Amino acid sequence: MQSSIVKKVLMALSGIFLMFFLLQHLAINLTSLIPDDGKTFNAISHFMGYNPIVQFILQPILIFGVCFHFIMGLILEYQNRKARNKKYIYHNTNSSWISKNMIITGLVILAFLALHFYDFWIPEMEYKYINYEDSDPTKYFHELKEKFNGETYRTAIYCVSFILLGMHLNHGLSSSFQSVGVTPSRDRLLRKVANIYSFGISLGFIAIAVFHYFIH
Amino acid sequence: MDLLLKIWRQKNSTEKGGVQNYRIKNIEPDMSFLEMLDVLNQQLINEGDDPIAFDHDCREGICGSCSLVINGAPHGPDKGTTTCQLHMRKFKSGDTIYIEPFRSSSFPVIKDLVVDRSAFDRIQQAGGYVSINTSGNTVDANATPIPKPDADEAFKSAACIGCGACVAACKNSSAMLFVGAKVSQYAHLPQGKVERKERVINMVEQMDKEGFGSCTNTGACEAHCPKDISLDNIMRLNQEYLKSKIL
Ligand code: HEM
Ligand code: SF4
Ligand code: FES
Numbered sequence: 001m002q003s004s005i006v007k008k009v010l011m012a013l014s015g016i017f018l019m020f021f022l023l024q025h026l027a028i029n030l031t032s033l034i035p036d037d038g039k040t041f042n043a044i045s046h047f048m049g050y051n052p053i054v055q056f057i058l059q060p061i062l063i064f065g066v067c068f069h070f071i072m073g074l075i076l077e078y079q080n081r082k083a084r085n086k087k088y089i090y091h092n093t094n095s096s097w098i099s100k101n102m103i104i105t106g107l108v109i110l111a112f113l114a115l116h117f118y119d120f121w122i123p124e125m126e127y128k129y130i131n132y133e134d135s136d137p138t139k140y141f142h143e144l145k146e147k148f149n150g151e152t153y154r155t156a157i158y159c160v161s162f163i164l165l166g167m168h169l170n171h172g173l174s175s176s177f178q179s180v181g182v183t184p185s186r187d188r189l190l191r192k193v194a195n196i197y198s199f200g201i202s203l204g205f206i207a208i209a210v211f212h213y214f215i216h
Numbered sequence: 217m218d219l220l221l222k223i224w225r226q227k228n229s230t231e232k233g234g235v236q237n238y239r240i241k242n243i244e245p246d247m248s249f250l251e252m253l254d255v256l257n258q259q260l261i262n263e264g265d266d267p268i269a270f271d272h273d274c275r276e277g278i279c280g281s282c283s284l285v286i287n288g289a290p291h292g293p294d295k296g297t298t299t300c301q302l303h304m305r306k307f308k309s310g311d312t313i314y315i316e317p318f319r320s321s322s323f324p325v326i327k328d329l330v331v332d333r334s335a336f337d338r339i340q341q342a343g344g345y346v347s348i349n350t351s352g353n354t355v356d357a358n359a360t361p362i363p364k365p366d367a368d369e370a371f372k373s374a375a376c377i378g379c380g381a382c383v384a385a386c387k388n389s390s391a392m393l394f395v396g397a398k399v400s401q402y403a404h405l406p407q408g409k410v411e412r413k414e415r416v417i418n419m420v421e422q423m424d425k426e427g428f429g430s431c432t433n434t435g436a437c438e439a440h441c442p443k444d445i446s447l448d449n450i451m452r453l454n455q456e457y458l459k460s461k462i463l
Contacts (some may be wrong), residue, residue, distance in 0.1 A: 179431070
């Protein structure tokens with residue numbers, strides 16, 4: 001944990017873990033686009049919501065992973081800022097905006113996560129563990145429609161966040177492979193995978209939000 | 217050429233510095249950037265002013281002494297070129313040129329444009345060498361055959377002159393390109409294999425101790441390195457470090 005390289009390796013591993021999670025999340029949400037009145041989506045969501053392995057093992061690991069990643073991100077950002085004691089008056093180095101501003105895209109994702117928890121996770125926890133309501137296996141699809149249909153502000157905030165998420169992932173994916181010493185970050189195949197993955201995640205989630213915004 | 221120079225002046229390491237303007241006339245386009253500064257300094261000396269301190273030695277791009285951040289770019293606008301090899305023909309008459317020291321908490325300013333880069337020496341001393349038995353049984357380096365591709369890769373990394381432009385360019389002031397180059401250079405050669413583990417662990421430990429930042433893979437170091445040291449060296453550094461820690 002002391003060494004800068006170990007910190008970056010852990011940053012990369014937690015990021016890679018979160019990228020797998022996002023893929024799984026997108027795959028499940030895409031089923032809400034199937035024209036079967038949400039049957040498939042409800043079935044999978046219900047399974048995920050009530051399966052003890054998912055709820056009591058995978059979910060805590062996920063929450064730990066997110067917290068670990070953003071806390072480590074803040075630590076690295078602090079140390080890296082401290083390493084440059086004085087700013088240049090004229091600075092013009094050759095590197096991309098995205099790569100230099102992972103903290104900004106990251107903090108936007110964090111703010112988005114707060115909103116996302118407020119929208120979906122807190123109501124679910126209340127429903128399941130505080131009010132002990134009987135499980136309604138069709139509520140998931142309704143809730144999705146309720147939150148997005150005609151809800152301009154929420155849909156817009158989600159879409160903007162997904163764009164910034166895509167930017168974070170575009171640099172993050174190739175960077176993480178370099179951090180763990182597997183492939184140079186500019187490797188052509190790796191860059192291709194990073195482009196496909198980041199555009200796919202970003203556009204996929206945007207498509208779902210926009211679909212439910214317009215279609216009741 | 218007539219130029220307006222905006223140069224960082226700072227009396228010593230403790231005093232707060234600032235930018236001062238200097239107008240300079242009749243500069244030849246074929247002069248090097250440092251010769252242009254020599255002309256300015258002569259002018260300052262003639263006027264009884266304190267000349268501007270800047271580092272230089274070989275003036276042919278091999279020693280790694282010269283530095284300067286010129287218009288925001290370490291070693292100036294030319295790719296793969298040290299400041300001493302930069303020519304004034306890269307600028308136009310009437311240009312304004314900002315000249316600042318390399319910035320890093322680990323490279324404190326000594327005076328004006330001169331910074332203390334001894335942190336690099338200490339990293340080098342922590343493992344950037346191969347121990348050779350000099351008791352009379354020394355094996356000639358050329359007696360050990362090395363595959364050409366390995367020798368080429370080692371040579372590419374060995375081209376690093378330790379100037380510190382990578383640190384100056386990086387938003388994190390990371391020294392990973394420098395350390396990566398030094399570690400890779402030996403990792404490719406059989407002579408480097410013996411001390412392989414201690415080398416990378418000790419050099420990284422010293423690098424962290426000196427306060428350099430970590431690598432966010434922005435690629436600014438590679439873009440401004442006068443010797444075109446590739447970012448791949450950082451990947452290899454990470455790899456060597458993990459191998460040494462885990463295996
Ligand atoms: C699902 C969400 C997220 C995913 C999938 C993700 C993924 C990644 C990946 C793969 C990296 C590259 C690691 C490397 O360079 O080795 C990274 C870097 C980074 N992430 Fe995230 N991230 C997410 C959320 C966040 C959040 C919420 C923050 C909040 C601060 C954040 C802050 C950072 C920072 C600052 C870096 C750069 C660290 C550095 O290179 O110095 N990320 N992320
Ligand atoms: S890697 Fe390049 S920029 Fe960094 S010290 Fe070596 S030669 Fe200079
Ligand atoms: S003075 Fe030696 S490299 Fe520039």
